[in-house]
Amino acid sequence: MGMSIMRCRFVPRTLYGLALGLSALASIPAHAADIAAGKEKAELCVGCHGEGGISQIENIPSLAGQPDQFIQWQLVFFRSGTRKSDEMQPVVEQISNEDIRNLGAYLASLTPPGPPAPDDNPGLSRKGAEAAAGRRCASCHTDTYAGTKAVARLAGQRKDYLLKALRDYKSGLRSGGGGAAMAEVAYPLSEEEITALAHYLAHL
Numbered sequence: 152m153g154m155s156i157m158r159c160r161f162v163p164r165t166l167y168g169l170a171l172g173l174s175a176l177a178s179i180p181a182h183a184a185d186i187a188a189g190k191e192k193a194e195l196c197v198g199c200h201g202e203g204g205i206s207q208i209e210n211i212p213s214l215a216g217q218p219d220q221f222i223q224w225q226l227v228f229f230r231s232g233t234r235k236s237d238e239m240q241p242v243v244e245q246i247s248n249e250d251i252r253n254l255g256a257y258l259a260s261l262t263p264p265g266p267p268a269p270d271d272n273p274g275l276s277r278k279g280a281e282a283a284a285g286r287r288c289a290s291c292h293t294d295t296y297a298g299t300k301a302v303a304r305l306a307g308q309r310k311d312y313l314l315k316a317l318r319d320y321k322s323g324l325r326s327g328g329g330g331a332a333m334a335e336v337a338y339p340l341s342e343e344e345i346t347a348l349a350h351y352l353a354h355l
């Protein structure tokens with residue numbers, strides 16, 4: 152698993168060296184992740200990301216059921232400053248490579264968020280489903296939108312956070328580790344499409 156992420160086509164070349172230098176991911180094969188230790192460390196996260204990794208706070212993502220590698224990469228990006236967040240900065244200063252490995256395994260093992268209340272706007276979901284099909288979102292995020300490897304789970308994520316993420320990619324505020332994958336995908340999206348996509352994905 153440690154090496155497969157290094158070859159993942161969603162990870163840009165410049166980050167291979169970065170991650171190898173940081174060695175959080177490069178050292179994966181050396182020891183198995185410790186889920187119990189990850190759970191203990193995750194007490195640092197509960198205040199923002201919620202009990203069981205299900206966020207109750209606007210603009211803070213749920214982490215439950217995100218792919219292990221996606222979580223690890225995002226933590227490495229925050230730590231290297233490639234991804235910026237005033238909230239996450241002080242957190243990543245307190246965690247080691249081993250913590251990152253354990254947190255990835257623990258958070259990925261949690262039951263992902265179910266859809267929020269019943270869909271109050273099925274018409275908007277239909278538009279979102281059409282936009283997702285037209286833009287081939289599932290080709291990377293998988294048919295169930297559960298994500299895989301370094302590609303995020305989108306199904307059941309908070310709608311406000313999906314909106315923020317898509318706007319951040321579109322504006323260039325977030326460049327992502329997927330090469331230019333998400334920046335390229337988000338750039339041509341209209342605000343109308345973004346709204347429909349976020350609504351659709353949050354209700355999966």
Ligand code: HEC
Pocket residue numbers: 192193195196197198199200210211212213214221222223225226235236238239242246254303315
């Ligand atoms: C003070 C609040 C706060 C704490 C504590 C916190 N986070 Fe976060 N976290 C955030 C916010 C806000 C974001 C979204 C940043 C953005 O908008 O790009 C985030 C994003 C993330 C992401 C990216 C997820 C995604 O879907 O893009 C990961 C992974 C993450 N946090 C892991 C953790 C872990 C693990 C801990 C505990 C060790 C933790 N966070 C503690 C506020 C917090």
Ligand code: HEC
Pocket residue numbers: 161212224282283286287288289290291292301302303304305308313316317326327328329332333336348
């Ligand atoms: C070519 C592959 C690819 C395609 C196509 C793609 N994505 Fe992504 N997406 C990724 C990768 C890789 C990431 C993680 C990037 C990062 O590190 O920030 C991601 C991240 C995201 C995130 C951030 C999730 C989070 O929790 O932080 C959202 C939202 C998202 N994609 C939505 C979409 C939507 C909507 C579409 C279709 C319009 C789409 N993606 C198409 C590869 C893709």
